[in-house]
Amino acid sequence: MKRTIKALVPVRSGSLRVENKNVRPFCGSTLLEFRVKQLLALPFLDGVVVSSNDPDMVRMARALGAETHQRDPYFASNTVSMSEVYENMATAMDCDDVLYALVTTPLVKSESFVKAFELYRSLPSGFDSITTVADVKEFLIKDGKPFNYDGTRIPRSQDLPDIVKLTFCISMLPRTTMVARRSCLGVQPHFFKLPPEESVDIDTPFDFKLAELLYDYSVIKNLPLT
Numbered sequence: 001m002k003r004t005i006k007a008l009v010p011v012r013s014g015s016l017r018v019e020n021k022n023v024r025p026f027c028g029s030t031l032l033e034f035r036v037k038q039l040l041a042l043p044f045l046d047g048v049v050v051s052s053n054d055p056d057m058v059r060m061a062r063a064l065g066a067e068t069h070q071r072d073p074y075f076a077s078n079t080v081s082m083s084e085v086y087e088n089m090a091t092a093m094d095c096d097d098v099l100y101a102l103v104t105t106p107l108v109k110s111e112s113f114v115k116a117f118e119l120y121r122s123l124p125s126g127f128d129s130i131t132t133v134a135d136v137k138e139f140l141i142k143d144g145k146p147f148n149y150d151g152t153r154i155p156r157s158q159d160l161p162d163i164v165k166l167t168f169c170i171s172m173l174p175r176t177t178m179v180a181r182r183s184c185l186g187v188q189p190h191f192f193k194l195p196p197e198e199s200v201d202i203d204t205p206f207d208f209k210l211a212e213l214l215y216d217y218s219v220i221k222n223l224p225l226t
Contacts, residue, residue, distance in 0.1 A: 003096040005117075005172070006047040007039045008089055009066070011103055012076035013054040018208050022103055023057060027215050031103040031202070032057060036064045038110055039101060044117045051089045052076070069093070083182035090178035100171040100184040104202040106211055107218075108169045108194065116192050120172040129173035129186025133164035134199040164191060167199045 011022040011032055023030045032050070039048045050061035051069040053076035058068045074080060075088045090098060097120075099113070120130050137157050140147040148161050170192065171184040178184060202208050 004046040005044065005097040005099060006049055006067075006093060006095040007042075007045055007099040007101050008093060009035055009039070009048065009050045009061075009101055009103060010085070010089060011050060011052045011054070011057050012071070013052075013057070014076065014078060016078065017204050018202060021202060021208060023060065026106070026208075027212055030060075031106055032060060033064060034106050035101060035103040036061060036066050039099075039113075040065055042110060042113055042117075044114070045099065046095060049093055051092070086184055087179055087182040090175050093175055095175055098171075098173060098175050098178055098184075100168075100173075100178075102168055102201070105167070105169040105198075105200065106202070107200050107214060108198050112194060112198060113170060116170045116172060119190065119192060123190055127186075127188050127190040128177060129171070129189045130192050131171045131185055131189045132167045132169040132194050132199070133191045134167050134194060134196060136163045136165050164193070167194065167201065169194055169199060169201070 009032075015021050022032045026034065036048060036050065039045060048066040049069055050057065050066045051071050052058050052061070053071045053073050058070060061068050069089060069092045071088070075085050099117070101113075116130055116132070123130070137160050139149060139157070139160070145151070148163060149155055168184065173184065173186040173189075177186050181187070197214060200207065200211050200214065202211050
């Protein structure tokens with residue numbers, strides 16, 4: 001029997017750093033609308049679920065054709081742990097697998113979602129999930145000392161160790177694993193690397209403006225962001 005997979009899109013009111021970032025104007029639309037419409041067009045998905053505590057966002061999601069999860073205010077507060085939130089959202093879903101996708105990464109291409117799904121359904125032995133990562137080629141300091149390089153022999157940035165960071169642009173895992181681990185990461189995730197331009201995550205007003213400029217550039221020029 002075919003396993004069902006649905007997208008889970010978390011949005012909430014009360015953003016501290018970028019006010020109303022999920023529904024404020026963004027390139028003629030909103031982050032929430034962009035992501036829901038993009039996901040609904042993906043042929044491999046069996047549904048899109050928007051989880052929110054905000055009645056307006058819930059109504060918007062339904063009007064776009066998405067399913068909704070009315071999240072209890074506790075699970076949308078600024079003090080609740082993400083572990084509790086992951087468990088709460090995944091428990092409310094009705095599917096075998098979950099595609100966890102944030103609205104704050106609007107530059108992720110539909111082609112990348114498709115490639116991620118193709119990888120997920122044919123995972124190499126030993127892996128149970130996938131998650132997106134991006135390269136970190138920066139000189140890192142920990143406790144006042146060089147962390148990823150020898151301070152007495154400064155390398156070129158491209159010669160720094162191969163370190164990646166989690167971007168949370170795309171995560172796919174069994175729903176039961178998400179509930180049991182209380183996380184959007186599986187026990188042994190396979191890393192799916194996205195280019196820097198697709199990995200932009202809106203966390204500050206600067207990020208919001210940067211994403212707008214990059215998105216507008218790609219649309220106006222009809223060019224990939226490379």
